[in-house]
Amino acid sequence: MNLNTKVTLFFIAIAVTLMAVLVAISLYAFRSFSIASATEHIRTAGEVVRVHLTESMINGVIDRRESFLKRMLEVQGLRSARVVRSPELERQFGQGLNMESRPDAIERQVMAGGRATFEIFEEDGETMFRGTIPYIATSHGTPNCLQCHQVSEGSVLGAVTMTMSIDGLRDKALWTVAGITGAVALFALLLVLLLRRLLRPISETATAVEHAVQRALDGDFKAHVEQQTNDEIGRIANDMNRLLRFLDNGLNRIGMSVARLTERPATPGENLLTATIDMVDGLSKASHFKQAIEEDETKSEIYQRLSTTLQQEFGRGEFSLYEIASNKKQMKSIIVDGEAADGCRWCDPEILVRPEACRVRRTGHVVDSIDNPGICYAFQPPAEAGERRHVCFPIIQSGAVGSIVQIVCTPDEENKLHEAAPLLQVYLRETAPVLETKRLMESLRDSTLRDPMTGLNNRRFLEEYVETLVAGVQRKRAHAAVLMLDLDYFKMVNDTYGHDAGDAVIKALSTVLKQSVRASDLVIRYGGEEFLIVLLDSTAEQACVIAEKIRAEVEALKIQIGSTVLKKTISIGIADFPGDSSTFWQAVKFADIALYQAKETGRNRVIRFTPEMWSNNEDY
Numbered sequence: 001m002n003l004n005t006k007v008t009l010f011f012i013a014i015a016v017t018l019m020a021v022l023v024a025i026s027l028y029a030f031r032s033f034s035i036a037s038a039t040e041h042i043r044t045a046g047e048v049v050r051v052h053l054t055e056s057m058i059n060g061v062i063d064r065r066e067s068f069l070k071r072m073l074e075v076q077g078l079r080s081a082r083v084v085r086s087p088e089l090e091r092q093f094g095q096g097l098n099m100e101s102r103p104d105a106i107e108r109q110v111m112a113g114g115r116a117t118f119e120i121f122e123e124d125g126e127t128m129f130r131g132t133i134p135y136i137a138t139s140h141g142t143p144n145c146l147q148c149h150q151v152s153e154g155s156v157l158g159a160v161t162m163t164m165s166i167d168g169l170r171d172k173a174l175w176t177v178a179g180i181t182g183a184v185a186l187f188a189l190l191l192v193l194l195l196r197r198l199l200r201p202i203s204e205t206a207t208a209v210e211h212a213v214q215r216a217l218d219g220d221f222k223a224h225v226e227q228q229t230n231d232e233i234g235r236i237a238n239d240m241n242r243l244l245r246f247l248d249n250g251l252n253r254i255g256m257s258v259a260r261l262t263e264r265p266a267t268p269g270e271n272l273l274t275a276t277i278d279m280v281d282g283l284s285k286a287s288h289f290k291q292a293i294e295e296d297e298t299k300s301e302i303y304q305r306l307s308t309t310l311q312q313e314f315g316r317g318e319f320s321l322y323e324i325a326s327n328k329k330q331m332k333s334i335i336v337d338g339e340a341a342d343g344c345r346w347c348d349p350e351i352l353v354r355p356e357a358c359r360v361r362r363t364g365h366v367v368d369s370i371d372n373p374g375i376c377y378a379f380q381p382p383a384e385a386g387e388r389r390h391v392c393f394p395i396i397q398s399g400a401v402g403s404i405v406q407i408v409c410t411p412d413e414e415n416k417l418h419e420a421a422p423l424l425q426v427y428l429r430e431t432a433p434v435l436e437t438k439r440l441m442e443s444l445r446d447s448t449l450r451d452p453m454t455g456l457n458n459r460r461f462l463e464e465y466v467e468t469l470v471a472g473v474q475r476k477r478a479h480a481a482v483l484m485l486d487l488d489y490f491k492m493v494n495d496t497y498g499h500d501a502g503d504a505v506i507k508a509l510s511t512v513l514k515q516s517v518r519a520s521d522l523v524i525r526y527g528g529e530e531f532l533i534v535l536l537d538s539t540a541e542q543a544c545v546i547a548e549k550i551r552a553e554v555e556a557l558k559i560q561i562g563s564t565v566l567k568k569t570i571s572i573g574i575a576d577f578p579g580d581s582s583t584f585w586q587a588v589k590f591a592d593i594a595l596y597q598a599k600e601t602g603r604n605r606v607i608r609f610t611p612e613m614w615s616n617n618e619d620y
Contacts, residue, residue, distance in 0.1 A: 012192060023181055
C-alpha cells in the first residue's frame with residue numbers, strides 16, 4: 001500500500017468518524033430541542049386552559065368550557081385535550097362535564113404528586129408527545145383559588161392532559177441533520193481529493209525513488225526519477241537523479257580501473273556494485289599479502305605463505321608450486337597440496353630434470369586445460385585421483401619464468417577456478433618482484449660466502465657458520481675433525497705455466513676434495529691454494545684415514561695443461577675439536593701447526609697434531 005492510499009484511507013476514516021459523531025450529536029440535540037419545545041408548548045396551552053377556566057367561573061360561563069377545549073384542538077399540533085377533577089374538587093362541585101372523564105393512572109399519579117409528567121409514545125405510526133399538568137390551589141393572585149375552592153394551600157384541584165404530534169419536528173430535525181451531514185461529507189470529499197492531488201507527486205516520487213534504490217542495490221544505477229513538481233519533492237527527484245548518475249559514472253570508472261588491474265572481464269548482468277566491492281576487497285587483500293611477503297626472510301617463507309593463501313583465500317586443496325633453478329636446467333618441486341615436497345604428484349617427474357617438458361616453462365604463458373583439454377602432455381594426475389583439470393600460472397622473474405603455480409580441480413570446480421583466476425594472477429604479480437628480490441639477495445649472499453672459481457664455501461662462510469657448527473657438536477657431545485690442506489710447490493705452477501694453469505689445478509683439487517668427503521662435511525677454500533675440511537661426527541683417527549685417502553688421490557691426479565700433464569702433491573694437518581681444544585678456532589690453529597710440520601718434514605704427508613707441537617701457552 002503506497003503513501004497516497006494510506007493517507008487517503010486515514011482521512012476518510014477521520015471524516016467518517018467526524019460525520020458519525022456530528023450526526024449523533026445533532027440527533028441528540030434536535031431530540032432534546034423537540035422535547036423541550038413540545039413541553040413548553042403544552043405548558044403554555046395548559047396555562048391558557050387554566051386561565052380560561054378561571055375566567056369562565058368568574059363570569060358564570062363555565063358550562064361553555066367544553067367548546068373551548070374543542071377549539072384548543074385547532075391549535076397546530078394538538079391532538080387531544082381534557083381536564084380532570086381531583087377528588088377534593090369532586091366532593092365540592094361534583095364530577096363535572098363529559099370531557100372531564102375519570103382520570104387514568106398517569107393523571108392520578110400527577111394529582112397525587114402535584115408534578116407534571118411528560119412522555120413520548122407511538123400511536124398509529126405517529127410519534128406523540130403527552131403532557132399532564134396539575135392545577136395547584138394557591139392563595140396568591142386575584143382572584144385566588146381559595147376564594148372559591150374549599151381546599152388547603154397547595155392542594156391539587158385537577159389536571160389538564162394534552163397530546164400533540166412531534167413528527168413534524170422530527171422530520172425537520174432529520175432533514176437538518178441530513179443537510180449538515182451532506183455538507184460535511186462534501187467538504188470531506190473535497191478535502192480528500194485535494195490531499196490526493198497534493199500527495200500524488202510525493203507518493204509517485206517516493207515509489208520511483210524506492211524502485212531506483214532497488215535497482216541500485218542490484219547494481220543498476222541507470223534508473224530515472226521523474227521530477228513532477230518544482231518544490232522540495234521535485235528537488236529530491238532531481239538530486240536523486242544526480243546521485244544515481246554520479247554513482248554510475250564513479251562505479252564504472254572504478255570498475256574499469258580495477259578490472260584492468262585484475263584483468264577480470266565484466267560479466268553480463270552482474271551486480272556492478274557487488275563486483276566492484278569484491279574486486280576492491282580482493283586487491284586490498286593482495287596488497288596485505290604483498291606487504292607480508294616483503295617482510296618474510298626467505299623464499300621458502302614466501303612459498304609457504306602463498307600456499308596458505310591458496311588454501312584459505314581461494315579454497316584450493318590440490319596444487320603444486322615449482323621453482324626454476326638458476327641454471328635454467330632444472331625444476332624443483334617446492335610444495336604439493338599444501339605440504340613441502342621434492343617430487344611431482346600431478347605431473348610427469350621428467351619436468352624436474354628437463355624443464356622444457358613443462359609447457360608453462362617453455363612458453364611463459366598460462367596453460368589452461370579447462371578450455372583446452374589435453375593441452376599439456378606433462379600433466380599426468382594419478383589414476384586414483386579421478387578426472388582432473390589444471391591451470392598453470394607462470395611467475396615471471398627478470399623476463400623469464402622463475403616459478404610456476406599449478407592449480408588442479410575437478411570438473412565441478414572449473415567455473416569457480418575460472419572466476420578466481422584473475423585475482424589469483426594479481427597475487428602472483430605481487431609475488432613475482434618479491435621472489436625476484438629474495439632470489440637476488442640470496443644470490444648476492446651466496447656470492448659473498450662462496451668461492452666463485454671452485455664453487456666451494458669460503459672463509460667468510462665458516463666465520464658465519466662456526467657458531468652453528470660448535471653448537472651442534474656440543475649438543476650431540478660429538479667430535480669434529482679439522483683438516484688443513486695445502487698444495488706443495490703451487491707457486492711454481494703459476495710461475496712456470498701461468499695463472500690459468502694454476503686455476504685449473506685448484507679446480508681439479510676442489511673436485512677431488514668434494515668427492516672424497518660426505519655431503520654433510522664442509523669443504524672450504526681457506527685462501528689461495530690452502531683448503532679447510534671439517535669432518536662432522538668424526539674423530540682424529542677417522543680423519544687420518546680420510547686425509548690419507550685424499551693425499552693419495554691428489555698424488556695420483558693428472559692435470560692436462562695444453563700439451564703438458566701436471567702432477568701435484570698435498571700436505572695435510574689434522575686437529576680434533578674439542579679433543580685438542582675446546583675452542584674451534586684454536587683447533588684450526590692446531591691443524592695449521594700440524595700442516596706446517598708436514599711441510600717441514602718433507603711434504604706430501606698427513607700429520608696429526610700433538611701437544612708437543614704447540615709451545616705457546618696462550619689461547620689462539
